[in-house]
Amino acid sequence: MERRLRKNSRNSSKPPSSDGPDAPPRPTKQNGKRRPGGQPGHEGHFRPLLPPGKVDDIKNYFPDQCGGCHRQLPTRGRKLVGEPSRHQITDVPPVEPTTTEHRCHRQECPDCGTVTTAELPADVPRSWFGPRLTALVAILSGAYRLSKRTVVEVVGDLFGVEMSLGSVSACERAVSNAVAAPVADAREYVQQQAVANADETGWRQRLQRAWLWVMATPAVTVYLIHRQRGATAAKALLGAFRGVLTTDRWDGYSWYTGLRQICWAHLLRDFQDMSERNGAAGQIGRRLLHEAQRLFKNWHRVRDGTMTRLAFRRSMTTLRLEVERLLKLGQRGRTSIAGMCDEMLKLLPSFFTFVDHDGVEPTNNFAERQIRFAVIWRKSSFGTHSEEGSRFVERLLTVRATLRQQGRSVVEYLVRACDAAYRRRRAPSLLPAVSSRRQVSLAAN
Numbered sequence: 001m002e003r004r005l006r007k008n009s010r011n012s013s014k015p016p017s018s019d020g021p022d023a024p025p026r027p028t029k030q031n032g033k034r035r036p037g038g039q040p041g042h043e044g045h046f047r048p049l050l051p052p053g054k055v056d057d058i059k060n061y062f063p064d065q066c067g068g069c070h071r072q073l074p075t076r077g078r079k080l081v082g083e084p085s086r087h088q089i090t091d092v093p094p095v096e097p098t099t100t101e102h103r104c105h106r107q108e109c110p111d112c113g114t115v116t117t118a119e120l121p122a123d124v125p126r127s128w129f130g131p132r133l134t135a136l137v138a139i140l141s142g143a144y145r146l147s148k149r150t151v152v153e154v155v156g157d158l159f160g161v162e163m164s165l166g167s168v169s170a171c172e173r174a175v176s177n178a179v180a181a182p183v184a185d186a187r188e189y190v191q192q193q194a195v196a197n198a199d200e201t202g203w204r205q206r207l208q209r210a211w212l213w214v215m216a217t218p219a220v221t222v223y224l225i226h227r228q229r230g231a232t233a234a235k236a237l238l239g240a241f242r243g244v245l246t247t248d249r250w251d252g253y254s255w256y257t258g259l260r261q262i263c264w265a266h267l268l269r270d271f272q273d274m275s276e277r278n279g280a281a282g283q284i285g286r287r288l289l290h291e292a293q294r295l296f297k298n299w300h301r302v303r304d305g306t307m308t309r310l311a312f313r314r315s316m317t318t319l320r321l322e323v324e325r326l327l328k329l330g331q332r333g334r335t336s337i338a339g340m341c342d343e344m345l346k347l348l349p350s351f352f353t354f355v356d357h358d359g360v361e362p363t364n365n366f367a368e369r370q371i372r373f374a375v376i377w378r379k380s381s382f383g384t385h386s387e388e389g390s391r392f393v394e395r396l397l398t399v400r401a402t403l404r405q406q407g408r409s410v411v412e413y414l415v416r417a418c419d420a421a422y423r424r425r426r427a428p429s430l431l432p433a434v435s436s437r438r439q440v441s442l443a444a445n
Contacts, residue, residue, distance in 0.1 A: 049088055060084070095159050097133070123423040127174060131418035133161065135411065137168055138175035142396030143410055145377045175414060176392040178421035182430045183395045186220050186402060189431050191239040193217045195359050197246045197367035198237065198253070200229060201375055204383025205390055212378070212394070213237045214371045219432040221370050221401040225390040231255045244357055246364050249347060261353040263364035268292045270344075274330075274337050281335040288326050291319055299362055309358075316355045324348060370401055402430050 052058070065072050104118040120126070127134065133155075140151045148168040155161050190196055196217050203212040203225055213224040215237050226233035234252050238245070246261040247253045249270075253260065271292050274285025298315050301307035327348070330341035344351075354360040374397055384390045403410050417427035 049086055055088070097159050097161050100130075125422040127170065127422075128167070129163075129171060131422055132415045133159070134171045134174055134418045135414035137163070137171035138392075138396065139411060139414060141168060141172055142175075142392065143400045145380055147381070172392045173388065174421065175418060176388070176395050178417040178427050179395050179399055179414070179430075180391075182417070182427050183222070183398045186398055186430045187215075187222045187224075187239070190215050190217045190220050190222050191241040193241070194243040195246070195357075196238075196241060196243055197361075197364050197370075198234070199247070199364060199367035199371050200233075200252075201371055201378075203378060203390075205387075206385055207383075210383070210390075212371070212374050214367055214374070215241075216367045216370045216401075219402075219405055220430065221398065221405065223374065223394040223397040223401075225384070225394050244353060244360050246361065246367070248364060249343070259353050259357070260347075260350040261360050261362070262347055262350045263362075264292060264295065264351070265363040265365060267344075267351070268296075270340065274340070277336055279335065280333055281330065281337045284326050284330045284333075284335070284337065284341075288323065291323050291326070295319060295362070313355055316352060320352055323351070373397070373401070399430065406432055 062075075062078060063073055102120055102124055104120060106115050106117045108115050125131070129137070137151055137155065140146045140154055141148065146154065148165050151168050152163050152165060155163050196215055198213070198215050200211050200213045203210040205225065205227070208227075210225055210227050211229045211233060213226060213233060215222050215224075222237075224233070224237050226236060230252050231254075235255070238256070242258045244259045244261060245253065245256055246263060248263045248266045268289070271285055271289040275282055275289045277285060295316070298307060298312055302309060302312045324345070327341045327345050330337045331345060332338075354362045374393075377393070377397075384393055399413065400410055403413055413428060413430075420427045
């Protein structure tokens with residue numbers, strides 16, 4: 001019970017928001033001596049001026065009198081010196097929505113008298129809203145996590161368009177259906193990659209427990225909302241994936257037969273928990289914690305170029321042996337960490353996959369960063385209320401994360417996807433360029 005009371009975000013997987021007032025403060029950079037804001041010697045960042053070709057209006061100003069002798073300066077034949085100083089002001093003009101009325105006339109046949117009504121062309125939306133407005137509503141709701149009532153207010157305030165809560169749901173449904181096929185292709189794409197990160201977090205669907213899963217690769221990230229957290233859901237997410245999978249120690253991935261990398265950030269918290277115990281368990285934990293800190297120190301040197309990959313691998317040889325020795329010591333001893341050490345020894349080969357395989361990180365931080373946006377969404381919306389709503393969430397999360405990774409515009413993509421759906425065409429692909437896909441395929445082989 002005392003150990004459970006001591007659990008916090010530094011020695012377990014609990015989020016920092018759950019830390020109580022008695023939890024030790026989280027360490028800050030430079031031992032808390034670093035002040036907020038720009039640091040001494042930091043190069044400032046200034047808004048770049050737009051080139052003249054992208055400026056809508058240019059106004060020129062000339063001095064009236066000399067700044068030295070105060071003589072009136074001539075207005076004709078000015079002797080200009082150098083380039084003028086430039087000051088640009090960017091503003092947004094008032095947005096006026098455009099409404100197009102489509103009239104289907106009825107005409108009587110002069111022979112038989114039958115009255116025939118013209119039909120709308122196939123590319124005319126049957127919805128009340130065009131592709132751009134439909135996409136913007138879905139972006140406000142999905143990419144910016146606004147509630148439906150807030151979306152109604154924003155659309156009314158900024159665009160002067162009256163919209164009901166049901167219309168917001170209809171726009172979400174339209175966008176979800178429009179991107180369904182590209183998202184399915186994205187899920188198949190990540191399952192074919194050489195390296196991927198996976199993570200999961202709690203979710204609510206119809207006020208019942210569910211889970212939101214993420215599978216992240218450098219160019220594409222996909223999400224899945226599932227009622228289960230076990231192997232069934234993990235298999236639905238990973239599919240045919242056979243690359244290197246980075247996860248935490250949770251046994252929901254124990255069925256995976258491919259190469260696996262266990263997150264060292266999670267191990268660091270486990271070792272911290274061990275180090276806070278009494279007796280032999282605490283001694284073993286402190287030594288394991290020291291080895292983990294040494295691993296990260298050397299890995300950071302590899303990333304900044306001050307240690308070669310070969311030297312790093314050599315340093316990991318002794319570290320592997322020491323970690324294994326300490327875990328076996330904790331497993332054999334009659335300590336409170338015997339069970340945890342036994343579980344870790346079963347996964348020990350997966351602790352060091354990143355050492356022998358380039359492109360693999362020692363932590364699962366990438367997947368955790370990708371899932372953080374969804375966690376904030378869950379806290380503000382309390383989850384989803386239907387299967388249809390869950391599909392909208394996982395598809396919009398996939399579109400947003402993937403396009404941001406590739407530096408593409410979420411707005412323009414969804415507008416094109418909605419326009420394609422109205423024209424009964426396939427939406428644009430979420431996958432990276434063909435050349436990038438070939439490089440990834442070669443790496444996988």
